[in-house]
Amino acid sequence: MAIESFGLPFEIGAASAWLVWILPFAAALIIPGVGKLSKHATGYVAVAFALMSALSAASLLPMALEAHEIHDQIMWIDALGLKAGVLADPLSIIMANVVGWISFLIMIYSTGYMKGDKDITRFWFWMLFFIGSMQLIVLSDNLLQVFFGWEGVGLASYALISFWYRDKKKDHVGVEGRTVLGMLDYYSPTHAGMKAFIMTKVGDVMMIAGMLLIFLFAGTFGFKELLEDTTWATTMSAQGLLVPAFLLLFGGAMGKSAQFPLNEWLLEAMTGPTAVSALIHAATMVKAGVFLVARIGPLVFALGAAGIMADQFFEVIAWVGAITALLLATQAMVNPEIKKVLAYSTGSQIGYMMMALGVAGLSHQYVDGYTAGFFHLISHAMFKASLFMAAGFLLHSVGSRFMTDMGGLRKQMKKTYAFMWAAGLGLMGAPFITTGFWSKDAIFASVYESGSEWALPLYIIAVVTAMITAFYTTRMLGMVFFGKKSKHIEKMEEEGHHIHDAPLSMWIPYGILAVLTIGIGLIGLSAEEGLHSTFVDYLENSYGIHTEHITEEASILPEFLQGLNPVALGSSLVAFATGIGLGYIFYIGRWVDPVKFINSNIVFYAIHKLLLNRWYLNAIIYWCFVVAPLWLARGVFRYFEKTAIDYGMNAGVQKAVGWSAKVVQGTQTGVSQSYLFVFGAGLLFVVLILLI
Amino acid sequence: MLEITSTPLVLIAILGTVGILLPIISIARKEQGSNSFYAVIAFAALILSMGYVGYQFYAENIASSALFSEDVIVDDAFGGFFAIAMLIVAIFTTVGSFNYMRKHNSPAVYYSLILLATIGMVLVAYSTDLIMLFVAWELMSIPTYILVGYMKKNPSSNEAALKYFLFGALSSAIIVYGISISYGLTGSTNIGEVIQGYSTLDPSMLPLALLSVGMFIAGFGFKMGLVPFHQWLPDTYEGAPPTITALLAAATKKAGFAATIRIVVLGMVVLNLDWTLALGIIAVMTMTIGNVAAIMQKNISRMLAYSSIAHAGYILIGLAVAPYSSLGLQGSLYQIMNHAVMKGAAFIAVTGIVTTLAVTHIDKLQGLGRRMPITALGLVIALFALAGIPPLSGFWSKLMLFGSALDAGSVIWWAPWLAIAGVLNSALSLAYYGWITRKMYFEGETEKRVAEPKSIIAVMIFSTIFLVGFGVYPEPLIKFVEFATPIISLDLMP
């Protein structure tokens, strides 16, 4: 066994797989106790445990490279014959490392960012809980256990988004007083937390329905068990339930990963502390959905290879991803709030990942799209975490979430400026030097080469989205760092607030990630190939998905780009150039005033308004699923519960009895003559009945 | 012939002697107002009678179920059962009067009348001859006419007595008319022979036979308080001294049932069975009107009066389904025994309230739970037992009654509706029992405790022990009821 060459017995490997998710939970449990002793110490404890968790994840890495897996189970719900377990295979090990290390960096950042907050204990508790839940999703070997983690991240996100539960004005998102279709586009943290929890719950409901369907036929939740014996799939397929079940599972992923149409919670999630946003967007929550698709995708594909087709599953994923990618990217172009821009961007990038994972199933070379999607997940985790942390620092120092309140900051915060550019280039997919470029290019290539009937429209959407991405990233950087200082900053400086660069604990984490974005980018192609070959082995070993090795014909590309698809490469470059160029014109060079430009033409104005109003989706969802049901409930309460049930049954019965009592009382006149009359009538009545 | 030691004769001897002696003693002693002296004597006589009945049962000197006899009275378990129920009420009345009569004149006559009325009631239950029954009936009624109007200066007492007497006379007349018809048809006044005669009756004579039965129902129905023969009842119960109301509601009422069971129910077997429906309809009417009317009452005696009308309806269920279900008469008898205790205790509690606080209006009962805790508790337990809430004894009898109606459902289609009506009524009745409870316990909590009459407390303690004890462990009482219940069969004819 290869693992032994590292001097580690196999059991230790299993133990460290367990520890990856147990450690954060254990830390969360002791944190309140630590907080009672010393609030200051909580930060150290939390970071230490996050590090330990990340280290145990790292200790599993050698196995991933060898494409080995650990599957360790214990009895859980004996009455139902359900087991709990960890499944550390290359997919989950790599994911666990991404989650573990990025969260560790975010935790370090948080020690600076949250310094002095009086609810710090609660913050650490939920951060650890969040990480633990995510690692639980990653390492679980069965769907039920995944669901525990799944709801755990939902819960943690709820708690952290509404972390500043006192609903102070500065913690809101949106423009105060602004309405869309009569719905306020201005959210308090507690409202946002609720919104996130309930909206993702809609996805969870679908997911649990899918899980239960599969459990019904397979009798197990375990991923390995599902693969071992696939008669369940045959039965389900025969009844036409297989694709619905998988799509329901994907519904859960849609909720958690903020895919269309369950995307609207993601924007308001920005009310949380920025460290939380970074965690949600880079490492935990939204990646959970992608991970789930990556988890079940090979299974579905393997079933397809065995003749149980479920192509619709992949088609839906690809299209949902594509729509989300475009939809959210367009909105990012116009939003004035920096965190919201980043949030839109996350949703859009997740859309890319979904698209890749979906397209993978539609092509013959499953591994290409699979690797592309997963590689994009990794690179996105790095640059988005970096961007968020940097943005958090910006908010912190400027005291405003609006980019219009920033501007011209490049001189005062050089490090942040540099790192944001590096990470931003990653997001834009700056050619050849950033991870973002390679991963996006891989997605383009996999879509282009998939051979699916949908390849072309999907490809066009992907390219257009790439262009928009480059544009809005440039816009963001331009608005923050270039041009003149805003009035807000000038006012701050007049009042004596000096704007300075980030403290050590804050810039180090996002610095590292920004550097990594570029650093890995430089060796991007080989990194991708490494991942590719790992996944080839993994899919072969675990799912029996065979990858044909295609000997590539020499293309027109230069030596170091051999193996890339020239079309994809070309469109990628064009998109990048167009996007950054347009952005430069409006926001860095400031040759054209964007406001004037928009107002110059009714079409531009209308499009701008449509995008700013989030395609009206949010308002429509609120009208349909919040206002209307409440209105209905109120109607039922007023006109049924209060009247028919409450008044009718309580007062009504009372009245009816009272009325009949009065009637009976009426006969009791107190006059003997009438009594005698009744008596006689009664006698007659009795005799008559008897005689009849 | 009856032996000299047979229960009814001994009871007549004890109660009659004491009843006649009391006024004589009072004349001899030439003193008025020494209430407790006469009360103790009457009480002793009643306890002695009770003891004798108990002894007879214990010594197994009593035949197991109602028999017809050639004699005018028979010493059977059925009569013994009623005797016990009635004696309990008479004892309640006497004990309650300890206190009540302290302020009133001529106690000797009062107690004497109670004892005489008791003899009448007991004899009604023992009678096997129509003439004997009628004599007993009058012996029971006449003292109670006087007792109801005992407070001669109280106009409502007088009105009560007048109405009671008026209807009593009317019903007596009707009963006599019924007796005469049956005598004319069968040539006998012995109940057994009458029934036998009816069974071999010429079909053309059947309407007349039915008419006589109708007369009996109406005549006895007056005492039972069946709708529509009930209208005198609330007025009388309200006006009469509450102790006497206890006697009327809990005891003389039962004499009506005893007579009805002896004559009508056992007679039913030989006549057209369809007319059990008449009893069914009356039962539903009686309980519904009784309960509905009770809800709005402001006077507690009047409310309890209506409640006792309603209870007559429940008891009648058992009579109506008696031919179809063996549980029917058992349930009725059980309910009669329970009702004697529950209603007796309730009225005695009212007596206690009247004598100490001089209120009968329900709104004035506020804070009674604090002012008279033991009386109030006894009253509440009696009321909940009346409502049939377990684990109180009243539950079991209602259970049997409704059960009998359902049981009969397999034979006759309308029987389950009696149970449904009974059950709904039973739920409805909780509304007014709960209302009194609410007034007593949950309102006006600022009153101070007052001294409660000891005699009332004694009754309350007894009734509480009876109701709770037999509620939790009903087996002895069920056995007793089974023993006393006549089995309806033509074989019983002499």
Add this chain to the structure above:
Amino acid sequence: MEYALLQAVFLPLLLSPVAYVIGRKVGPTHAMWFTFAILLYTTILVINAALSGTVEEHYPWTEQFGEFGFLLDGLASPFAIMIYVLSTILAIYSKPYMVHKFHEQFEEEQKINTSGSGQTSIVESSSLTNYVNAKSGLYFALYLVFAMGMLGTVLSTNLIEFYVFFEVMLIPGFFLVALWGDGPRRKIGLMFLFWTHAGAVVLLLGFLMIGLTIGSFDFADINESEIPPDIVMLSAVAISIGLGVKLAVFMFHIWLPYVHGSAPTPISALLSPAMIGIGAYGIFRLIVEFLPAAYADLAIWFHIWGLVTMIYGGAMALMQDDLKRMLAYSSISQMGYILFGIGSISVLGLAGAEMMYVTHAIGKGILFMMAGIIIVKVGTRSISKLGGLAGKMPITAVCAVIGALTIMGVPPTSGFMGEWILFFGALETAIEEGSTLRAVTFGLGLIATALTMSYMLWMLKRIFFGKTPEHLEHVKEGSWYMTAPMMVLAGFSIVVGIYPDIFLKTIIPYMNGVLGV
């Protein structure tokens, strides 16, 4: 242990006068500890008995109506354990809440007295102490009887015995509500008495039909005998209606919002989770187990009825401003879940329904305790007047969140374990029968969980989060008597959520047996 169940049922009853005397002579604290000790002992007896498997005890009672017995099996033990655990825990919680209530009522009465005489009198501390002592004695005595009535019902082995206990728990309940409730408590007490009694007598009709048809009221005999189909159907309908009133399902829930809203909070916390669920126990025992033929016909109606109740209760809960009324409607909705589970003719659906009882007992218990703390410490129960309390009473807030999560069915609380098993059962039958109706109800049922989540989260938001109104600036956390019981339950919720085998391993074999799998 011999007579364990007999002791568990009757010790509280027999010692209730002692509790009264202790309260009267010594004071509420001692009475509370005494009550707690009795209940703790009996709870241990019950749990101990439950651990040793099925326990049966029989005692002679009546010939005509059968014997008096106790049965603690896979069905009864989760109910019995939850009832006594809650009762035990709430005994501690009762003390501060009820003392607060007694003080309030005392002041009220003083006010009436002084306004009557036109003088202001200084409240004498000794008279207040006497007042509180007397009341707390009565309270704990009634409390013990109430607890005992509930346990007796679920342990009964005889229809009549069941009915007797069913009513026995009603009477102390009535007194507790009418004596120490809020609002028009007397009227509500009567309403409680009246409606639940009305339900109970309908139940009795059903019992009588069965009992008289087969000639025995003992469960053992009923299980074995063949009952004619028409009788089965009629009696099953009567029993369902009777229990439906107790369960407060849609259309029969008239009394519940009033009673839960008004009852003194520790009693609400017993009424809602422990008592109304006994209706579900009744349906399990009487219909599912004893009348399988009727169950097969009625199941789909239970299913739909449960669904309607779930949604209706949830929607009405959204509309409430009174905290306790809101929780009351939530209870209605939760009872809908249970009925929904019973309606799925599947082992896991039924097991899930029973788990829902357990989990609702935990979750709603916590939430009512939360409401009580707010009533005592803030003095209002109107949700619109609350806000931002999380900072003022952190322990309460944390426990309330756990309670709410339990009701919402979010892992790792016990609620999730109830819900998924429940819905799996519903799905199983839907697929096996190929019934579109069942499939639709399954889907709607799942959607209803989102509704549950909405009203619960909205409630939490309005109470604990957001801005703190000025009048709440000086609010303090509840005393340990109140918070500790909550914390115990909250911990229990998570333990059950992670390790549901505690209950499932007794429930599942029983349900297997009942459905003959």
